[in-house]
Amino acid sequence: MTVSNDLMELKEEKILEKYPLAEAMLEGFDHTPRIAAKREPDRVLERSPGIGSRRRFRSTTPGLLTRTTARPEGVQLANRVLESDDDALTTPLQASVLRALRRALSVAQVTSDQFAEQSGLSDLKRSNLAGTLDASRKKNFQDLLSASALISLHVFANMTDFLLAGLATDAGETEVQSGEVEEILLDNDQLALHGALWELDQEIAAAGVSTDHDLIGVVTSFCEQLMEKVTLRAEGSVHLKPFTDANYRVEADDFEITGFTPAARARSTTLTMAFKKPEEVVGNHIAKYQAMKLSKMLMAYDFERKLNPFAELGGFIFTFMGDGKPGTGKTTLIQMMAGMINDYCSNAGYAFRYQNLSTESIDSYQGKSAQNAKAFIRTVTDPNVIGFGTIDDIDQLAGKRGDRQSSAGQLEITAVLMESFAGANTVVRGNCTFGMFSNYPENVDDALRQRAGARFLVDGPQTREDYIDILHLLMGKNHSIPVGDHELFEAQAIKKAVAASYEQHSRPKEDALIKVFDRIHAQIGDMDTIAKLGTYLKAIQEADERFTGRAIKNITDAVKVRAMDFELPDEWMEEPDLFLFKNYDTKKSMIAELAKPITIEMVIQEINRYADSEFRYADKSDEVAIENAVREMQRMEEAKRRYVEASRP
Template sequence: MHEQNNPVDIGKDQIAKYKEPVEELFTSYRFGGKTQSLPELMLKLDPDEQYVMSNVERDTYLAIREGMQVFQGISELLSDKIGLKQKLIATPSSELTGNQEIDRLRGFCHDYATYGASLYVSKKMDALIRAEGVETSEKKADLSDLPLSLDSSQPEKAVIRRLLAPIYAYLLKQAETRKQFESSLAFAVIVKDVFDKYAALALEQKDAYPDLDRHLSGYQFRIMDEFVVLEGYEDKSISAAPAAAQALTFQPIRPEEIVGNRHAKKKISRYVERLVLYDFQRQMNPILELGGLAWTSLYDGLPGTGKSSLFRLAMTLLQERSAQVSVPFTIFTVDQSIKDEYYGKTGKILLQRLSVTQNPAMLSLGILDDIDLLTSSRNDAQGADNDINNILMQYLDGVFTLRRGNVINFAASNKPTGLDDALRNRFNDRLLIDGPTTAEDFADIMLILGGKLFKNNLVRIEKGYDPFATQVSGKEEKSSGSDVAAYMAEEFQKYKGATLLDFGRFVAELKEKNPKITGRSSRAIMEAIKERSADFDLPREWFENRSLYFDQPFETKVQKLIELYEPITPDILFQEAQRYFDSEERFAKTEAEGHVTRGYNSLMWDVQAQIQYYQEQLDQGTQADFARLEALKSLMRDMLRQKEDTIKKALQF
């Protein structure tokens, strides 16, 4: 087998040799006194197509076959490990029946093999059913008349026949009754429930062999490229369930409970409501026809400025709005928990987290918190960080990225310069989160933190203002007024009569100043322009009465939205291009400041080390360069005095 603590691979290469024996068993199975063939029985599931399996039927057949191959793979490994194979060879066939020691060793091997194989088949069926947009909990199978039992002390083939018995019984009964299926997934559900039951029966035996448990301890069984991962009887598999089924728990929060960040709160509210506009029949969001719904949004701010609270607000609003119009949603997170000690597994965990966004029958909200801690720049990234960078870049804007308008991704960073440039540029919408800034903000914070102390009048101080009144933007307030600095609005008035070519020249000039302005930058600029046009809140009555919007045809929905958009004047194009350029410059300046500060501090430490070296020589009476020591001390004093000026000069570019 493998050395202690090493993974044990049960993959396609390891189980390939069992394919023919398993298929031979499938096609020569004795049931009810007759020879039955599993593929032939499955072909009869659909009376209209008795010579061709559907995709669902084919995938179900392959899952069962691979499950039985996995059974044999695990069984043979354990048989070698505990000495069962040697005992079977050494024991005369006449003495095998009733041999308690051999029966016990068989039971250990076959129970564990049954558990691993059954989990594999069950999870494959679960993934198959979910891929069709159906929750497995919505389907119930009646197993009351199917023969479900285990006798693991029997020879290997006999145990496999016992595992397959309920499958053949169901198919034969179906062939006799010719009853029409309610769903094409009916047989897949039966198979899943059968092997769920077998896994439960095998799990009941986990404490039946205390003297043999050591042969499982310390090993990790990786079944079919880690589709199932077992450590003993503990399932360490990456969950295939979508995030909605993973029951993320969070504390709901209201906008007025988040102090400051008014523009960010308004943006989040609009984004979430526009996400819910998604048309499930057309599998497209009508708002994408004109724009105004970000695919990615990066929040940049110091720790404690409220980024996590803003994410909670997004989750709260999505939960409320989805409930109002009765649409399904999922929330998934990408954080430090995806990193795994085993090479390659981090990428698989991340892919699984992101896979929920491929379901067109579900709204998805992604939270990528502290993304600067999750990834590194390409120059610094190693191993798992490289995997994370590559996967996120392909997911956010890659060859196969498909935007239907049913997904939005929020990310937060305390240090956006820690991100790879290409990854950061995939976040079209960026917002600086500054937290509380006004007198009312800090007063509101004290009321929130003080809680019941204020409510019970244990803090006796006059408020002097209307608490929380400033924390929610008024409905009549337009975001463009607070979103664009006054100097910029005045500066770009001169472009009101400009042409599109003038705009192209302007961006080309920006590119000369910063080569990082690319085609992807143009997309980000256009997304910002679309958002300026979409400067509106959705009518409340749309959510209160489905018939006004959600039950309308797709084209009608688009027309209703068009009426809410505002025209864009030429100066707005120039404003948004300049804002994007300023954002890139801010990132570059922050990054440069970090490099200069680190370099300057390193130089200071070097001088300090030399001072200490010469001082110790002098103190010990050792010959030392006294003049050199005094010169270094003088240099250190000058460096400390001029540190800030040096950094400022270095940053002037």
């Protein structure tokens, strides 16, 4: 995993040179739409008698429109913004919107120029103007022009959204939103920006904007949609590599361009879920302990380096699978983890984004389900936030390949998740984690399930003490029933409970795995060397062919997590200056000092823990398949009996 930390500064003088052209585009230009249709306004704004609408100077740029020569296809976005309310004077927010648009247009053009120089597009443009561009290079020329157009559109939308992010918060909530963005033209960067500005002008008019915060709501909504569509268009383009491999910075605005990642998404989501405290999670000791550790691990992420020391040292959990029977506490575990991260981020002033991928993401339109899944992944993996993504009931959401009952939308989501969690382009920065939860993990596609680096068995309360604790907890305080002979929550002491839970995995639990373990132990004795452990792993693979190299990677990752078997001290979370606000190298050294050596017991326990889960899933899957086959045979027998009876004279 490599993360580029070099930022190429976009020179301020270059940006200022583009101001006249940006202002000219805002003043007016001709554009005939190719894709989108002209929209009619939802409501027409009436002005008071005698109040003029012209509040800006006339452009003297040749070929550009002014108010006196306007035609139906003309675009005068500056006037549209200034006419968005009944005030005769320009409001501060209107001025801010125009300045943001001008700044974003200028930066987009400078970035496009940088790309042209780096990719060779500038030379091709000069050859084309001179009439010396031979036919063999025309295809590459057009591809690079399209790539430049995508870059210009995304940088323009990204920076506009970034500059207006604070204004959107100050202006308050609004229900006025932009319609679907359609006029995305990729002939060249200039035409692309013209199409975007034309459609933004149409959206402001159609929305019937009457207040400043309505105006900002439409503009930011438009920019977010434009970024999303451009990002989808950009996927898989090899011509964009010079842009995606470089990171740019505009110093005056503290604005960074990192490929097609939205900069303004550092805004947190507002969570309405009921958070749970760790003491409210009864049982599930290993799952609870790992969730608590992972919550603090995320906070070690360094926003300057865009990397987490745990991701570099080992032990970071990027994806995990939480499985258990209905009612065992999966939702409670999500509420606990989200609440802990939310509180830590609030204390440190970090942006936190939580999102759940639900069954509503499955769409009947081809490709739409994949788009929804990709948007979910992009939202959570945004390197400017701490992210936590959950996929509840993943067995219903992601289809199992080869299963005729899986819809096309479900299979699209499966493909996106597989690529995102362990694909060639997956980058683990350590700022986010994904949890997949299911009551029936055996119904999850094998390859997708194996992309879960850690397994959280959510088996709920198990012991007598667990059941007493959960009964007392859920009863509340509106009673005077004595507790009796029991020390409340003594069994939930996390360190003691986790140690006991790990110790249970010194031997396997599933019958099929126990047979393998005992047979190998009888042959080679205690498993105290890497060679003996490898022999055990090969025997497991012979018993279950799905136990592949990916399983070994997940086991070794889990062992590294055990080596980091410590919680970052609570005071580091409560007082950010002690740890969170340290530089990357300092945080890395502080974490390394807490690490523990890997032991043979850790490795055996993690092999058994992971293999137990795979054998458990396989047994359930086989049993379900057998039951379904039996039911099908019974139905066929009954159908034959009825058919014979109906055929008798």
